[in-house]
Amino acid sequence: MKALKIAGIVIGVLIVLVLLLGVIAPKEMKTARSIVINAPREKVFNTVNDLTTWEKWSPWKEMDPESVMTMGEKTEGVGAYYTWKGEKTGSGKMTIEESVLNERILVDVEFDGMGSAKAPFTFTRADNGIQVSWGFTAEMPYPMNAMMLFVDMEEQTGKDFEKGLSNLKNLIEMEEKNSSPKQTIVETDMPFPYVVGVRKTVKMSDVQQFYTENLGKVYSALMGKNITPAGQPCGVYFTWDDASQTSDMMAAIPVSEEVKLGGEFETVTLPKGKAVVLNYYGSYENMDRAHNIVDNYILLKKLEVEMPVMEEYVTDPTTVSDPNQILTRVIYPIK
Structure with a gap:
């Protein structure tokens, strides 16, 4: 009987202790x-x-x-x-x-x-x-x-x-790794000296719409002045702000000389010298992967990027059935 009382007291003390500890x-x-x-x-x-x-x-x-x-x-x-x-x-x-x-x-x-x-x-x-x-x-x-x-x-x-x-x-x-086609990356001369286009600060969610609305206008303006493009349509990125989810960017066409189209069109002189260029095959939805490849290369080589960064859309996606056939050249000018 005495043992039961002692056990009961011990259990009671433990319960009280747990209750008190639970407070703190x-x-x-x-x-x-x-x-x-x-x-x-x-x-x-x-x-x-x-x-x-x-x-x-x-x-x-x-x-x-x-x-x-x-x-x-x-x-x-x-x-x-x-x-x-x-x-x-x-x-x-x-x-x-x-x-x-x-x-x-x-x-x-x-x-x-x-x-x-x-x-x-x-x-x-x-x-x-x-x-x-x-x-x-x-x-x-x-x-x-x-x-x-x-x-x-x-x-x-x-x-x-x-x-x-x-x-x-x-x-x-x-x-x-299993789904990625082979990509090639090189250090080479800048592929063109100028781009002309429409520049604006755009929400990242509206980038595709911005291209759709403006690339055709730029191309038509060049054709109207009998100016031959020096490359394929480009997205030109002067800034990329994750915090505000905006980019100062341009829907542009490369040209070999400085041109003045007037109105909303602007010509930008690109950095002279070398660039890291990635030939990237894949869907536009996966362009993060392309930029990661270039970023890693630049870190490994200890290079310094000179803005703007560009994407040249070499392949018209409406002409191929396999997204892995879409070629985009990702261009990072370096100092």
């Missing part, structure tokens, strides 16, 4: 990890935004390979979800709550009987590709939050996220 312990758990993936931002974003790919890179699927993932009717973008059930990972539901193209994704994670959490992804440009940041925020109910004083939940969860991001990187970069 943090009630929110946060973790975040990042990795740089050498691939176009569209490719990286679309892979995460498509829940059917998660089985290929999820750290928890690797931890519990016998677990079952069941996809919802929608598998991409806002409203997409899947449920999971496993012996080691328990059960729950993942739902995409927010999806902003090429910028961020917010996932809601429901753990059956254990509350929920938010898992945001962000996608930003980095020197060698796209930096993917994956976060996790969960409320720890009182008094269960007391355990956070004794167990480093951030470190444990962080290891899972590091593994998942590493799997994601390997998956995407392997797919890119």
Whole structure:
């Protein structure tokens, strides 16, 4: 009887201790990890935004390979979800709550009987590709939050996220390697001395529309003055501001001499000397990949870029059926 009383007192003290510790312990758990993936931002974003790919890179699927993932009717973008059930990972539901193209994704994670959490992804440009940041925020109910004083939940969860991001990187970069046609990059003379066109600060989401509205006008103006182009239509980039999502750019045609067309048309004298030129084969949607190749080359060679940077659209995409036949020359003048 005495032993029971002592046991009861000990249990009571432990309960009180847990309750007291729960008052002072943090009630929110946060973790975040990042990795740089050498691939176009569209490719990286679309892979995460498509829940059917998660089985290929999820750290928890690797931890519990016998677990079952069941996809919802929608598998991409806002409203997409899947449920999971496993012996080691328990059960729950993942739902995409927010999806902003090429910028961020917010996932809601429901753990059956254990509350929920938010898992945001962000996608930003980095020197060698796209930096993917994956976060996790969960409320720890009182008094269960007391355990956070004794167990480093951030470190444990962080290891899972590091593994998942590493799997994601390997998956995407392997797919890119297998799908990429051969590209060639050289240091050579600047291919033309001038460009003439329409210059404007444009939202990145409106770049294609800007080209469509202006390249034809530039070409017609040149033909009206019997001026022969020195190359194919170009996108000329004086700035590229990720923060404001804008670019000071020009829809232009190369010319061999300075011309004056008047009106909205402007002639720009390009830097003289050498340039790094990449012959890139692939869809315009994957031009991030082309610029990553040139950026890496310039870093390796310790070269200094002189703006503006140019894309010369050599192949008319309406004349080929395979996007890998579309040739774009990416031109970086160097000092």
